[in-house]
Amino acid sequence: MALHMKKSIRTPITIILIVVVLGIILFPKIKPMLISESGSKIVTPTGAKGPRGSGQPLLASGYVIVPTEMNELIYSTGSLIPDEEVELSFEASGKVVGIFFKEGARVKKGELLAKINDRPLQAQLLKLQAQRKLSEEREFRQRQLLDRDAISRESYDQVATELQSLDADIMLLVARISETELRAPFDGVVGLRLVSEGAYATTQTKIVQLVKISPLKIEFSIPERYAGEVTPGYPITFVIDGIQKSFTAEVYAVAPKVDVDTRTIVARAYYPNKNEELKPGRFASVRALLSKIDNTISVPTEAIIPEMEGEKVFIIKNGKAQEVKVTLGLRTESHVQIQKGLSFGDTLLTTAILQLRQGIPVQLDTLVTNKSIVNKQQ
Incomplete structure (x- = not known):
C-alpha cells in the first residue's frame, strides 16, 4: 500500500x-x-530610421546640378614605329671588299654603304665593250655599203643584230655589277653592322639595318564601336613614360577590318619628330577626344532608376522627394548626360534610392557639386 x-x-x-x-x-x-x-x-531603438510613413525624414545625399563640361575620350595604348625600316642585304653573293658607313650615322638615299668583289664582272664588261666597238665600226661600214646597194639587206641586218646583242649583254653585266653594291634606299640612320670586310656574304646575309625616324608612326587600337569616328585626319595626343609633356599626332590610316579576337581596329598616326627626340619601339599612352559638350547637365550614374517606360531620378523640393522622368545622352564611366527633365540648380538625390518614394520627407546629410566630367574608354 x-x-x-x-x-x-x-x-x-x-x-x-x-x-x-x-x-x-x-x-x-x-x-x-x-x-x-x-x-x-513596439519602440524603435534610438538612432534607427523609422518605418516609411512614420514622419521621420529619410537621410540621403544630394548632388547640386551645375553647368558641366563633358568630354568623351578614348584611352588606348600603342607603340612608336619607324616611318620606314629595312634590313639591307646584297642582291648577289661574294666577298665583302668594302664597308663605307659609320654605325649609327645618318645616310642619304643612294649613298654607297658596302660592296662585294666585282673584278670578274668588270673584266667581262671590258671585253664586251671592246667587242662592241668593233661591232659598231662594222655596222657603220655595212650601212654605207647598203646605201650604195653593195651588200644585201640580210647581211646588214646580221651585223646590226650582233651590235644589239652586245648592247644587251653589256646592260645585263652592268646590272650584275650594281648588285655588288649596297646602297641606301631612303634617307635614314644606319644601325650596327653585322659583317666585316673579308666576310663572304650571300643574298641572305644581313649587312645593316636602316631606319627612318622622322616622321614616326604611332600604332594603336580602338574599340570597334568607334571605327567610324576615328578617321584619317583625326587628331590624337600621346604621352611617353619618362617625358613630362604630351605630343600631338594625326591619324593617317585605319585598318579596313576589325580584329575578331580583340574586337578592336588598328589605326596609325604620324608624328613629325623633327628633332628626333623620340625613338621607335617606345610605349605610348594614346588619347583621342571624340566629343566635347559645354554647359550641359550630368548626374552620377547611381542616381538613375531604370523603368519599363524609361529612366527617372529623384530630386528634393521643399524637403520632400519628387520623382522626375529624364532623357539620357552621353554616358561616361561615372556620369550620364541629362538631355531633358532636369534644370541647373536642382538638387538630385544620389543615395537611399530604393527607399525613395514620391512625396516622402528627406533630410540631406551631404551635398556634392561637380563641374568637369570626362569619359574614359579603354
Missing part, C-alpha cells in the same frame, strides 16, 4: 515538471502575441 501511495505522489510531480519545461520553451514565442493583444507599442 505504501508503494502505491508513492506512485500516486510521483505522477503529479512529473506532470508539473513537464508543464514548467514546456512553458520555458514556448514563452519567448508567444510573448510578442500577448504584448500585441494587450495594445502595447
Whole structure:
C-alpha cells in the first residue's frame, strides 16, 4: 500500500515538471502575441530610421546640378614605329671588299654603304665593250655599203643584230655589277653592322639595318564601336613614360577590318619628330577626344532608376522627394548626360534610392557639386 501511495505522489510531480519545461520553451514565442493583444507599442531603438510613413525624414545625399563640361575620350595604348625600316642585304653573293658607313650615322638615299668583289664582272664588261666597238665600226661600214646597194639587206641586218646583242649583254653585266653594291634606299640612320670586310656574304646575309625616324608612326587600337569616328585626319595626343609633356599626332590610316579576337581596329598616326627626340619601339599612352559638350547637365550614374517606360531620378523640393522622368545622352564611366527633365540648380538625390518614394520627407546629410566630367574608354 505504501508503494502505491508513492506512485500516486510521483505522477503529479512529473506532470508539473513537464508543464514548467514546456512553458520555458514556448514563452519567448508567444510573448510578442500577448504584448500585441494587450495594445502595447513596439519602440524603435534610438538612432534607427523609422518605418516609411512614420514622419521621420529619410537621410540621403544630394548632388547640386551645375553647368558641366563633358568630354568623351578614348584611352588606348600603342607603340612608336619607324616611318620606314629595312634590313639591307646584297642582291648577289661574294666577298665583302668594302664597308663605307659609320654605325649609327645618318645616310642619304643612294649613298654607297658596302660592296662585294666585282673584278670578274668588270673584266667581262671590258671585253664586251671592246667587242662592241668593233661591232659598231662594222655596222657603220655595212650601212654605207647598203646605201650604195653593195651588200644585201640580210647581211646588214646580221651585223646590226650582233651590235644589239652586245648592247644587251653589256646592260645585263652592268646590272650584275650594281648588285655588288649596297646602297641606301631612303634617307635614314644606319644601325650596327653585322659583317666585316673579308666576310663572304650571300643574298641572305644581313649587312645593316636602316631606319627612318622622322616622321614616326604611332600604332594603336580602338574599340570597334568607334571605327567610324576615328578617321584619317583625326587628331590624337600621346604621352611617353619618362617625358613630362604630351605630343600631338594625326591619324593617317585605319585598318579596313576589325580584329575578331580583340574586337578592336588598328589605326596609325604620324608624328613629325623633327628633332628626333623620340625613338621607335617606345610605349605610348594614346588619347583621342571624340566629343566635347559645354554647359550641359550630368548626374552620377547611381542616381538613375531604370523603368519599363524609361529612366527617372529623384530630386528634393521643399524637403520632400519628387520623382522626375529624364532623357539620357552621353554616358561616361561615372556620369550620364541629362538631355531633358532636369534644370541647373536642382538638387538630385544620389543615395537611399530604393527607399525613395514620391512625396516622402528627406533630410540631406551631404551635398556634392561637380563641374568637369570626362569619359574614359579603354
